[in-house]
Amino acid sequence: MPGANLACRVGGGSILYSTPMYTHIRRLPQEARAAVTEIPMKEDNLFYTMDFEALEQAVTPQTGVYVLCNPHNPFGRVFTRQELTEVADFAKKHDLFVVADEIHCELILEGEHIPYFSLNKEAEQNSITLCSAGKIANIPGLPLAYAIIPNPDLRKRFEEETLGLFPVRNILSETALTAAYNGSCDAWKEELRDYLRANRDYLEVRISEIPGLKAVHNQATYLVWIDTRETGITDPYAFFLEKARVHFNDGKTYGLDGFVRLNFGCPRSQLKETLDRVEQTLKQK
The missing domain is CATH 3.40.640.10 (Type I PLP-dependent aspartate aminotransferase-like (Major domain))
Structure with a gap:
């Protein structure tokens, strides 16, 4: 920057x-x-x-x-x-x-x-x-x-x-x-985008199934913006870090309360574990 x-x-x-x-x-x-x-x-x-x-x-x-x-x-x-x-x-x-x-x-x-x-x-x-x-x-x-x-x-x-x-x-x-x-990575880049696209689709379905959470539909990047306002949690970043041991990015630092940012540029197994922890923590809330 x-x-x-x-x-x-x-x-x-x-x-x-x-x-x-x-x-x-x-x-x-x-x-x-x-x-x-x-x-x-x-x-x-x-x-x-x-x-x-x-x-x-x-x-x-x-x-x-x-x-x-x-x-x-x-x-x-x-x-x-x-x-x-x-x-x-x-x-x-x-x-x-x-x-x-x-x-x-x-x-x-x-x-x-x-x-x-x-x-x-x-x-x-x-x-x-x-x-x-x-x-x-x-x-x-x-x-x-x-x-x-x-x-x-x-x-x-x-x-x-x-x-x-x-x-x-x-x-x-x-x-x-x-x-x-120089073109030598073009096939790898396409594989990466395919993997990210599949991760995004999996993530958006999972988020839609967790009460209180909504995901902004992602068109690009490996980042998803998650709306937590319906959970009633006043500080979602601190809540999920403490209770679920999931380190989101705090929406406040981007200028908006009630949101967190998640990086889904990771193995599917890691993404699944993250969402499992979030879902289970909200069930126990």
């Missing part, structure tokens, strides 16, 4: 984004030393969309950056071309710079990933897209990510901001990145 920090500095001004939102993006205002406005998304039967009316009301002359996460973390949505075009129109209307976090772009389980910068010339010239092989190839520990910056002036400013902040690329990271994208 250092790249997102620098991209926000390049964009300048205060930061605007829609919540719930990935926890590290929510730390960007502190890291980039910028003011922030968080706008809740609209939710209809656990289907989330950006609230452009609220965004219009929230934007000010000081707003400089809109941060987009697509595919979305934590609820796994793949935004449509129409939705992304609305973002681009909104950004153009208010002269906003868009920072697009697209790190999960190869983990599409249904639908199509559309890179933000590919929408039109305006989006291309007024955005920075951040990505990495860390998610699709499971190599987040190797320090090599990349920014897509078609605008040469923006690219120069970004490069100037990075001076002295990042280590020199090493041969291990470059070799891994090359292998992730």
Whole structure:
């Protein structure tokens, strides 16, 4: 996420984004030393969309950056071309710079990933897209990510901001990145997506059978956003950690109470044990 920090500095001004939102993006205002406005998304039967009316009301002359996460973390949505075009129109209307976090772009389980910068010339010239092989190839520990910056002036400013902040690329990271994208892993990637898709389907059925829990339908990533509000548990993260010994991610850190996030990028046996523990703990509640 250092790249997102620098991209926000390049964009300048205060930061605007829609919540719930990935926890590290929510730390960007502190890291980039910028003011922030968080706008809740609209939710209809656990289907989330950006609230452009609220965004219009929230934007000010000081707003400089809109941060987009697509595919979305934590609820796994793949935004449509129409939705992304609305973002681009909104950004153009208010002269906003868009920072697009697209790190999960190869983990599409249904639908199509559309890179933000590919929408039109305006989006291309007024955005920075951040990505990495860390998610699709499971190599987040190797320090090599990349920014897509078609605008040469923006690219120069970004490069100037990075001076002295990042280590020199090493041969291990470059070799891994090359292998992730040269086609040699394509069959493995497809097998991975198939496995994740099956895990998602299993997970969503299991959650639907546990009273008090609901899962947001996942279109991408290996993350599921679980609604626990009907259980009446005031702190689901602490409850499941203490009672079930299951370490979810706390929905509050993404900007929404009553939810937890689960990573289903794991063996099916581990996922089953997790859900068995959750179900049994709620029965004994």
